[in-house]
Amino acid sequence: MTGSEQVQQLPARLDPLLASVIAQLRATRDAEREIFGALDPEARDRAIRPGDWSPKDHQAHLTLWKGRQADRYEAIRHGRAPLVDPREDDEINAELHATRADWAWDDLVAEADAVSQRLESEVAGVDPAVLRSEDRLLAGTFGNGPFHAMTHFGWLIDAEIGLDAAQVDRFVDREEELLRSSPLPESDKAVGLYNIACRHVLSGRLDRARPLLRESFAQRPDLRDWAAQDSDLEAIRDELSSLG
Numbered sequence: 001m002t003g004s005e006q007v008q009q010l011p012a013r014l015d016p017l018l019a020s021v022i023a024q025l026r027a028t029r030d031a032e033r034e035i036f037g038a039l040d041p042e043a044r045d046r047a048i049r050p051g052d053w054s055p056k057d058h059q060a061h062l063t064l065w066k067g068r069q070a071d072r073y074e075a076i077r078h079g080r081a082p083l084v085d086p087r088e089d090d091e092i093n094a095e096l097h098a099t100r101a102d103w104a105w106d107d108l109v110a111e112a113d114a115v116s117q118r119l120e121s122e123v124a125g126v127d128p129a130v131l132r133s134e135d136r137l138l139a140g141t142f143g144n145g146p147f148h149a150m151t152h153f154g155w156l157i158d159a160e161i162g163l164d165a166a167q168v169d170r171f172v173d174r175e176e177e178l179l180r181s182s183p184l185p186e187s188d189k190a191v192g193l194y195n196i197a198c199r200h201v202l203s204g205r206l207d208r209a210r211p212l213l214r215e216s217f218a219q220r221p222d223l224r225d226w227a228a229q230d231s232d233l234e235a236i237r238d239e240l241s242s243l244g
Helices: 003-009 016-037 041-045 055-077 089-100 105-125 128-133 137-143 146-158 165-180 186-202 206-219 222-228 231-242
Strands: none
Touching: 016 055, 016 105, 016 128, 016 137, 016 146, 016 165, 041 055, 041 105, 055 089, 055 105, 055 137, 055 146, 128 137, 137 146, 137 186, 146 165, 146 186, 165 186, 186 206, 186 222, 186 231, 206 222, 206 231, 222 231
């Protein structure tokens, strides 16, 4: 299903916050299609290292966490408490991986499209006031959407399996553009800019990262403490105290 077809299925008039979140989710799915789709099928389906995941497994993982986020929206819509899983992420991830390990690529693509559309529909149907007030709902949407994909793309670049770093950079740039034009609460926007800065640092674009970190620290001083021990920022560790 194309992005334009998905747009037509959403309400014609959306609250600007909801429309912004959906635009960023859609950009994420578009990036997944482009980036994973450009891989050689043999490399896409082969484990990166013995006993490790394949790029195909990374796509399945991204989809399944989007599905869990959609479940949270659905629970709230029906007046239920959102899912809280007490297990460690590694245990959850191992269980999720086992459910899709033998799926064919075309089936994973179909599921990724369907789950992404479901999450967009859940966002479109939520009360904007609930999205702003419900603890971690908005943060979880980004954490299981664009920032989650950004992290996995970075890992796959580092694995040197043929992922196109320029495609990933274009996605990061697009996410920054969407984030800046978004009516997100400033605190959430600051976290987004921080995450984008981390990706810039990891890709060697330090001049792009510095002003974003300065901006995010100004809005969210608590991010300074996190940055001090964030391994993503190792390349500019000595500069952090001067950014702000």
